[in-house]
Amino acid sequence: MALCCAISNEVPEHPVISPASGAIFERRLIEKYLSENGVDPINGKELSADMLIDVKTTPVVKPKPPSATSIPAILKTLQDEWDAVMLHSFTQRQQLQTARQELSHALYQHDAACRVIARLTKEVTAAREALATLKPQAGITANPAGIPQPAIAVEAGGIANQPTEQAGMSAEVIQKLQDKATVLTQERKKRGRTVPEDLISHDSIRTFHTLASHPGLHSASIPGILSLDIHGADTSKILTGGNDRNATVFNKDTEQVVAILKGHTKKVTRVIYHPDEDLVITASPDTTIRVWNVPTSQTTQMLRAHEGAVTGLSLHPTGDYVLSTSTDQHWAFSDIRSGRLLTKVADQGSSGSALTTAQFHPDGLIFGTGTSDSQVKIWDLKEQSNVANFPGHSGPITAISFSENGYYLATAADDACVKLWDLRKLKNFKTLQMDEGYEIRDLCFDQSGTYLAVAGTDVRVYLCKQWQELKVFNDHTAMATGVRFGRHAQYIASTSMDRTLKLYGL
Structure with missing residues (x-):
């Protein structure tokens, strides 16, 4: 340090001593340093100019070295x-x-x-x-809802596959299906002659507009909502399945997410909200079907009925059984209460084609499936046999929907048209031709069978019997993947690959 005399051999002209460090400095240099820093340059302790001590020395002239x-x-x-x-x-x-x-x-x-x-x-x-x-499946925690738990073994590598042995369609199950069908058929015949008083008129549907758009239900990093359903009793609750491997329960009235259901290892392509209970069923290409208890957001059953991706899902009117289809060319009928596979049937006539979609008839004794080779097939559940085929589409079948009146079936494929079939005459009586390149991802009749909604390139609503287009919604910025009617068509919900849920109404 140039300030310190210890570094120099010369004695400073005006030497002073710092009481902080005991070092000797030249007064002019140390005062300049203190004015800038305020601390002793040797040890950094606080020091001021008036604390410096003058050194009294006799002037010595040092001789120069020889x-x-x-x-x-x-x-x-x-x-x-x-x-x-x-x-x-x-x-x-x-x-x-x-x-x-x-x-x-x-x-x-x-x-x-x-x-x-x-x-x-x-x-x-x-x-x-x-x-x-x-935890709920391994019996580690109690089940607050009191729903029966399956016995699933947990191995070091994860969940062991449940046995896929078929329990069989017992006489008790078949009688239960028959009794429910008899009641539903009688109710439908009574309802068929009258339209519900609260049903929205078709003139009102023409004036529907977008009420809300909700983009925050699923992950933004893996965008896209792939499936949609609405609770039958409490139509404020809406269920969506996403590309992000989650299913979300959303309350449209409070605009709050009620539950996020995490567990699938691949995207959630099919969802069903139980019409009478706070219960949700989801399916995924990870080959599993999960039954969820919404209040706890926990899986109560995991159904492993298929070896390939699950492509179709439909709940039986009893509310106790689920129908599923898969790329493994089989359809399966499972008990959602016990988690047992009751029966699994191969589609023998599909020549190696995957099944793409499924839906129960409103009575629950027959159901329809679609295949990747353009076939629409009607099956008898009790006999487990194919009873009718509806050819005519080209391209894989993307969606099918039975009307609540029990007579009409709407089908769509990758051929830009919706075909309407009469189940009494087993023939195609109407084809709704869309623009070239139009894609259809979902079909849905309302609960009264008065309206038909189509989701795909856009969202469209048709008046049944006249098959007249009532309204087109173009608000989505990507492909629409799901559409459902609220109770008495008071509102319409749609989902899209643009990761939004949109609600339309008056």
């Missing part, structure tokens, strides 16, 4: 000083470079450690979610 008596000697002394300064500068630079390398290495190690911690945190979170999903 070697500095000539100009060559002085030049040599200066050369030596210069060499010393250069050597010191080189040493300083070398130390600076070493320090930089060590700092760079330390920062790299810190960054790598942060990445490892983030990855481990993510894995721990995923493991906890998986454990939370497994």
Whole structure:
């Protein structure tokens, strides 16, 4: 330090002592340093100019060394000083470079450690979610809803596959199906002659407009809502299945997410909201069907009826059984209460084609399936046999829907048209031809069978019997994937690959 006399061989002209460090400084230099920094330059302690102590010394004239008596000697002394300064500068630079390398290495190690911690945190979170999903099935926690729990073994590698042995269609099950069908047929005949008083008129549907758009139900990083359903009793509750592998229950009145159902390992392509209970059924290409208790957001049953991706899902009118179709060319009928597979039937006539969709007839004794080779097939559930075929489409069947009146079946495929079939005469009596390139992803009749909604390139509503187009909604910015009517068609809901749920009404 140039200020300190210890570094110099010369005695300063006006020496002072710092009480903080005890070092001797030249007054002019130390006062200048203190005015800028306010601390002792040796140890950094606080110091002011009035604290300095003057040193009383007799002036001493130091004789010059004998070697500095000539100009060559002085030049040599200066050369030596210069060499010393250069050597010191080189040493300083070398130390600076070493320090930089060590700092760079330390920062790299810190960054790598942060990445490892983030990855481990993510894995721990995923493991906890998986454990939370497994708990109800492994019997670890009590089931607050009192719903029967399946016995699923948990192995080191995850959930062991449930036995897929068929329990068979017992006489008791068949009688239950028959009794329900008899009641529903009688009710439908009574209802068929009158239209519900609260049903929205077709003139009102023409004036429907967008009431709300909700983009926050599913992940923005994996965009797209793939499926939609509405609770039968409480039509404020809407269920969606997304590309992000989650299903979401949303209350349209409070505009709040009620539950997020996490557990599938692939996207959720089909969803059903139980009409009478707070129960949800979801299907995915991960080959599983899950039954969820909405209040607890937990899986109560996992159905492993298929070996391929599950493509179709339909709840039986009893509310106790679910129909599923798959790319494994089979349809399956399972009990959602016990988790048992009752029967599984191969589509023998499909020549290796995958089944693409399924829906029960309103009475529940027959159902329809679509195939990837353009076939629409009607099956008898009790006999487990194919009783009718509806050819005519080209391209894979994308959606089918039975009307509540029990007579009409609407089907769509990758051929830009909707075909209407009369189940009494087993023939196609009307074809709604769309524009070329139009894609159809979903079909839905309202609960009275008065209106038909089509979702795809846009969302359209038709008046049945006249098959007249009432309204077209073009609000989605991507393909519409689902459409459903609220109670008495008071509102219409649609979902899309633009990750929004839109509501239309007066």
